[in-house]
Amino acid sequence: MKKGFHRYRSSERGAIDIALIMSIVAFLLSLGAAYFYFSFEKNYDAIDTVPYDESQTLPEKTIVPVEPVLEKEVSATSTTLMKESSVTVYIGSYGDIKKEYMDGIQSAVEKATGAQVTVLESAAALTKKTPLYDAKRQQFDADILLKGVETASLEYGAKSRFIYVFDVDMYSSSNPNLKSVWYAGTKGKNVSIVSLYGLQKKSDTDTTQAPSSLIASRLEKNALHMIGTNIGVPFSSDAKCIMFSPKTLADLDKQGTEYCSAEQATINTAFVNK
Incomplete structure (x- = not known):
């Protein structure tokens, strides 16, 4: 029993x-x-910043605002990448990003790195809901967006890099005093985000629509800058270099379109010697 x-x-x-x-x-x-x-479900855009000490080294995490940091100077002679890279760069987008802008980033990255660049199918625009969206600020949190796309991109492997383009206004919750941000990325990671928002007006004082060619140029510069940030290329005080950190749209428009020689050497090592 x-x-x-x-x-x-x-x-x-x-x-x-x-x-x-x-x-x-x-x-x-x-x-x-x-x-x-x-x-x-992520996104990211433009910000004002407090200046860093020029002697600072590149921080582990870099959220680069409209008024970003100035780092080590490098010489301003560009070199041409001749070898083919074994790294693939994927360019994704969220929201209404024109094809010509995506094509422009693709061409700029291919030229600068020698990598195979694939443009991914565009995803739907972000919805305004927490924790991605701060209703009080009426902005999306760049830190959360970046972390999300970093996690979602892990399955592609170490030889893949990613740039995600968003069409919304963003801020950094880790730097809340900043008004908004153009882009964000982390040193040592393979993912960065850039925003179209804030790049579409003619100038810092003229809010009318800028020509498409000017908007495309701004996006391309920011995308290349963020690739350098991921790799750990130091910022430059030379406006002719891609790793220059513009404080305003006027600075961004004067910025060069190529990596300077020391910067390009680091890019070549990261993309070719794989």
Whole structure:
């Protein structure tokens, strides 16, 4: 009698254990699915900043604002990348980004790095919901967006790099005093984000629509700058260099379109010697 009862209780406990395990697995899977969705619902844009000390080294995490940091000077002679890279660069977008802008970034990155560049199919525009969107600031959180696309891009492997273009206004929750940001990336990572927002007006004082060619040029410079940031190329005080950190649209428009020689050497090493 006791033995039978014991057998019955063991069977019942086994059924309960299985049900519990299945519930836990289902819960974890739902978390994973929610995180995957969250990690791809992202975005990022432009910001004012406090100047850094010019002697500073490049920080591990770099969120580069409209008035960013100035770093080490490098010489201003561009070199041409001759070898073919084994690295693939993917360019993605969220929202209404013109094809000509995406094509321009693709061409600029191919020329500067020698990498194979693939433009991904555009994703839907971001929705204004927390935690991505701060209703009080009426901006998207660049830190969360960047973290999300970094996570979602892991499956592509170490020889892939990513640039995501967004069409919304963004700020950095880790630097809340900044008004907004143009782009963000982390040294040592392979993902960065740039924003179209803030680049579409003619100048810092003229809010009328800028020519498409000027907007495209601004985006291309910012994309190349962020590739350098990911790789760890120091910022430059030379406006002819891509790693120059413009404080205003006027500065950005005067900025050169190529890496300077020391910068290009680092880019070549990162892309060719793989």
